[in-house]
Amino acid sequence: MGESRPLHAFATLPAASVCAAVAALLTALSGRYGYHRDELYFLVAADHPDWGYVDQPPLTPLIAKASSTVFGDSPAGLRVAGTLACVLLVLLVTAVARELGGDRRAQTLAAVCAATSTFVLAVGHMVSTATYDLVAWLAISWLFLRLLRSREPRWWVAVGAAVGVGVQNKYLVAMLVAALLIGLVVAGPRALLRSPWLGVGVAVAVLIAWPNLWWQEQNGWPQLTVAGGIVADDGTENRVLFVPQQLLFLSPLYVPVCVAGWLRLWRGPEVGWARAVAWAYPLLCLQVIGTGGKPYYALPLLLVLLAAGCVPALGWLGRGARRVRRGLFAGAVALTVAVSLAVALPVLPPGALGPIAAINPEQGEQVGWPELADAVAAGWQLVPAGERASSVVFAQNYGQAGALARYGPARGLPAPYSGHMSFADWGPPPDSATGRVLLLRQRGSGGGTGRYFRGCRQVGRVDNGEHLDNEEQGAAVLLCSGTTEPWSRLWPRLRHFY
Known part of the structure; x- marks a missing residue:
């Protein structure tokens, strides 16, 4: 040596x-x-x-x-x-x-x-x-x-x-x-x-x-x-x-x-x-x-x-x-x-990121968050003013929830909830939140989360305005009449890690 x-x-x-x-x-x-x-x-x-x-x-x-x-x-x-x-x-x-x-x-x-x-x-x-x-x-x-x-x-x-x-x-x-x-x-x-x-x-x-x-x-x-x-x-x-x-x-x-x-x-x-x-x-x-x-x-x-x-x-x-x-x-x-x-x-x-995002998806994940918050805010306007205090905005993943926490207050949105990663530890909503649920569904997730909510109808869709096919492009905004059970009972089932 x-x-x-x-x-x-x-x-x-x-x-x-x-x-x-x-x-x-x-x-x-x-x-x-x-x-x-x-x-x-x-x-x-x-x-x-x-x-x-x-x-x-x-x-x-x-x-x-x-x-x-x-x-x-x-x-x-x-x-x-x-x-x-x-x-x-x-x-x-x-x-x-x-x-x-x-x-x-x-x-x-x-x-x-x-x-x-x-x-x-x-x-x-x-x-x-x-x-x-x-x-x-x-x-x-x-x-x-x-x-x-x-x-x-x-x-x-x-x-x-x-x-x-x-x-x-x-x-x-x-x-x-x-x-x-x-x-x-x-x-x-x-x-x-x-x-x-x-x-x-x-x-x-x-x-x-x-x-x-x-x-x-x-x-x-x-x-x-x-x-x-x-x-x-x-x-x-x-x-x-x-x-x-x-x-x-x-x-x-x-x-x-x-x-x-x-x-x-x-x-x-x-x-x-x-x-x-x-x-x-x-x-x-x-x-x-x-x-x-x-x-x-x-x-x-x-x-x-x-x-x-x-x-x-x-x-x-x-x-x-x-x-x-x-x-x-x-x-x-x-x-x-x-x-x-x-x-x-x-x-x-x-708008030119499509081929690059195929190599490095993280580039595309920096685009479209204010537009996502806009789509959710438009859905929130459909909740009657008298019901908003008891209603909840629920995001399916931490990226959505983080964007709504950042951009939501300026658009009149309440603090979001999510069952994803550590957001699950910062919830659930109180059981007194018996009003409507504005659900931001992750693209391609199917109806898995939706089975925990009643009377859901699609009221919007996320569009980043750049025709960029990132993870949130096309995510659906659903307005639901409520939950199938109290939030405290649903929360363990809404929690997910991936």
């Missing part, structure tokens, strides 16, 4: 320049389209602070609330936090390249490749659990590399702290921990596993994560139910799309750099101390495929391989026919930028 060499100076100015360019781009586009359904949900969740929610830990809603409070209650204000996370992510990828022996040129290349990849820009544009999950995974990977390179076991404490914070955002970090630890068992140096500092790191991780873990235990581990539903609904599709989506979300043109990075970690004598990470990537892929998880779960380690591959990539660029090679690589970066901008960021008119 090769010994590590002294680190090169950090490429401060080039990395800062890349970060400034990314921040400027994301800031300029942050107010286009509108909120994403998850962002609307996070904002409502933040108004119900708790140590956990049925589908996520509390960190992302807290960050969403803080960003909106400090920078403005708007999509642009909310997304400042996502922009800062993206900047931090680029710096971490740069630091990983440096940790693996990259000089200023290799670090700069790593920063450019990370900043132009589709997934990094996509999660930097929106506030999502994936935004901070990606940062947490890269921070853990960087700290783990420091641990391996220095063989200083006290780095376990920092690794544990990063893991604890990561768990407060998303439990997926457990997959990374498992892959890295197994890689360390296989490739060494195993002496690090015998250090008492590992126990200290585990204790720190558990201490930081404990409030949410306690909340989940007290509530019957609902997040496992949510995860099981995702696998049941999408597991087969996720397995089929695992390789294509990884290539697309990173960039197909960066794949040779990632392959070179993996080979370097696997057999390069100068980074032999990091071979555990070469083992970790296929181990992580096996976990994701085996559990039917989303393909992007493995992307953080792919970014580590990308950073590792920048040294051999520069070596390739410096060999024969350098002008041709550099031209090809510059063209690959330019093409990646063009594709990433179209797929990840709101650069196209909303």
Whole structure:
């Protein structure tokens, strides 16, 4: 196993320049389209602070609330936090390249490749659990590399702290921990596993994560139910799309750099101390495929391989026919930028999003929420004024409910109710709400929810005005005369996780 060499100076100015360019781009586009359904949900969740929610830990809603409070209650204000996370992510990828022996040129290349990849820009544009999950995974990977390179076991404490914070955002970090630890068992140096500092790191991780873990235990581990539903609904599709989506979300043109990075970690004598990470990537892929998880779960380690591959990539660029090679690589970066901008960021008119939404549905989920609230408000006007105090607006999913919570008050709508995800914990309506029910039905859901309401008739339909076929386009607005049973008895049956 090769010994590590002294680190090169950090490429401060080039990395800062890349970060400034990314921040400027994301800031300029942050107010286009509108909120994403998850962002609307996070904002409502933040108004119900708790140590956990049925589908996520509390960190992302807290960050969403803080960003909106400090920078403005708007999509642009909310997304400042996502922009800062993206900047931090680029710096971490740069630091990983440096940790693996990259000089200023290799670090700069790593920063450019990370900043132009589709997934990094996509999660930097929106506030999502994936935004901070990606940062947490890269921070853990960087700290783990420091641990391996220095063989200083006290780095376990920092690794544990990063893991604890990561768990407060998303439990997926457990997959990374498992892959890295197994890689360390296989490739060494195993002496690090015998250090008492590992126990200290585990204790720190558990201490930081404990409030949410306690909340989940007290509530019957609902997040496992949510995860099981995702696998049941999408597991087969996720397995089929695992390789294509990884290539697309990173960039197909960066794949040779990632392959070179993996080979370097696997057999390069100068980074032999990091071979555990070469083992970790296929181990992580096996976990994701085996559990039917989303393909992007493995992307953080792919970014580590990308950073590792920048040294051999520069070596390739410096060999024969350098002008041709550099031209090809510059063209690959330019093409990646063009594709990433179209797929990840709101650069196209909303009406032209159809083909893009087929690749990245999250783009389409930022369009049409005010129009949805308009359709519901028109239906609410059909409720007699004298009955409105005892009537209820019921949305079938958290995106609808979040949109109505955001845009409904300005349109004279009452606070919405929903049985979806944590909205079920913030209900039910009082049993005294015996009036009418304005039901916003999810498109393609059939009449499942409708059987709990009486005398329903369709009074409207959602139209985003852009002819964009997103999840809510064409959703039906129904006006019902009431419920079949009191709300308290119906609520357990109205609750759903997917």
